[in-house]
Amino acid sequence: MQHRSPKTRNTTIIDVAREAGVSYTTVSRVINGKDHIKPDKRERVRHAMDRLGYVVNQQARSLARGRSQVIGLLVPDLGSSYVGEIVRGIDQALQPVNYDVILYTTHRRLVKESAYVTSISQGLADGLILISPTDPEMYVSSLQARNFPFVLLDHTGSNLVDRSVGVTNWRGAYDATRYLIDLGHRRIAFINGRSDLPASAERLAAYQTALRDSGLCVEEALIWQGDYGQPSGYRSTMLLGLEKPPTAIFAANDLMAFGAMEAVREQGLRIGHDISVMGFDDIPQAAQVNPPLTTVRQPLLEMGRAAARMLLQHIADPSHPLTRIELETELVIRESCRPPATRRTA
Amino acid sequence: MQHRSPKTRNTTIIDVAREAGVSYTTVSRVINGKDHIKPDKRERVRHAMDRLGYVVNQQARSLARGRSQVIGLLVPDLGSSYVGEIVRGIDQALQPVNYDVILYTTHRRLVKESAYVTSISQGLADGLILISPTDPEMYVSSLQARNFPFVLLDHTGSNLVDRSVGVTNWRGAYDATRYLIDLGHRRIAFINGRSDLPASAERLAAYQTALRDSGLCVEEALIWQGDYGQPSGYRSTMLLGLEKPPTAIFAANDLMAFGAMEAVREQGLRIGHDISVMGFDDIPQAAQVNPPLTTVRQPLLEMGRAAARMLLQHIADPSHPLTRIELETELVIRESCRPPATRRTA
């Protein structure tokens, strides 16, 4: 029987064996670098492979071995370099052990996330990393039931936390807010991230706590709802329209901070003088904008590496427990935050 | 024999068949939505699948079918949203036909590119898209020899052009330069991209031709070598140190234009007034920076879609010829370019 399409039949291990005058088993052993092969035969096989232009068929290999050397990656998007950096980190960890990455961009569509997850988990990949998933409880149950290895990245809340890599969101946002307060700011606006992501809630809560801890009161009017996109930060212009404008804006991520900076500028105000702007993430561009953005650094590369390492360990030894890895954020002081100018209002 | 690791054996089509009291063939038919199945059996199978939590094994399916429903993607990087946008386009085209993407980031390391290419091409993927490859002639010969479907994206030059998607680099750069000249600029600097990518050469050549066509002479001192990275654009500061500074800077991509904008600002000059800045690409941020960047738009999303479509067609019907698809660039006029202020020097 022949299911193959017009494509000419591939050269297989058997063709090589015939060419080299050995058994296909021996060829397989040569391919996989096993010992106990007579040097001359090894050479014969090598030559035959070259002559025939043989290259191993991954599908068959995966099927036989029961693993694919591929890990799945579920990302919301590739728009900002936030995800890009994380993927780079994952890449770095996967490279040395010969794992490949299969990529799924969900654009935060819940149906897609769940459809992908089930499809990946059978055969296609040996493990799965979910980056900033929207609502994983909804669909990972089947993975858990089948003991399929997966870890979450940038996810907090829910019982899945104990197999995730994240950062000290609360601490980072708290420190940032304190820093602004210490600079002398009293009216600090906050641009919140997507409210369906627990990390946003943490940052918001920390901001509020920091204010209260300093005896400042939390004004609802100074809390603006964004969605992590740059345009939503831009709309923070609205905040400036208040009768008593803030002297500082703390955005829950850098992208929104960039948007805020535009808006500030558009109002004819100078960043760092008339109004300070603080970000969160420290994506590469943060150092490059004007003025360079003071922000809370997430070690994105390291997060990716950590997630990949954790997953690999668990794949190699399923009894190896998954844990929560929480990496430290760090306040990166640049030039977008300064002490407030002497007030004009009040 | 049992090769499987500790992992408990997966539930297979056979388990489902037993549970439903039918043959495994029937189960396969139900999975693949073939006709000629009695409705009641179909239902029985469906239920059995649910009960057992069955999900099809992609490897085995690929092996049997001779194709994987996966296409490989070789990207230099995920740093800027340039690649991100293209990938989104590819995604869009692949979604409806149920193709997945396996991702390889090369970071422009030639060895990696070539290693990946050979490994992907056997079984793992049904086709390959090479985004902005560095030196594809070096390693695609084996693909061509085996008639493996692949297309290039953002590649010009070499005999591989006739299976690629690109844009009118020359035209775009020419128009942009003319636009600056028409605004009244006479000293226009050019920040070149990576010199090993043919697209850079096209843009540079177009810039030079446009100058000459307008009777202006090309000054070597005004041509700065960048690498498409933002920092390299920043270093264009150097240009400003000339005794006769340019009144406009044309960067071969937006990222370098951003860098240039920083540098300009750092010199205390105002963009659009003291000096104009022109980009190339129109990545999403271009509209968001301050002032919004005048740039040459590449239809990134559409480029991705076009490449994916071309590849899919070729996979479906290998006799379908591959061609060169050249999409139109478009000058997007925003606010970073204005007529030059009356000269101070000279």
Add this chain to the structure above:
DNA sequence: TTTCGCGTTGCAAACGTTTGCAGGATGGTA
């Protein structure tokens, strides 16, 4: 010369599907 052991080699089964072919059931028509 026989025996033992070890380094090599090969056979065959298994991985989990898809699909050509043929056989069985069913129902309509002559």
Add this chain to the structure above:
DNA sequence: TACCATCCTGCAAACGTTTGCAACGCGAAA
């Protein structure tokens, strides 16, 4: 009742590997 077409269904082979097990060859030890 016999026959034929049509609709269902199942068997078995094939996809290209990996790997447990058994057998073989050969030199060293007895």
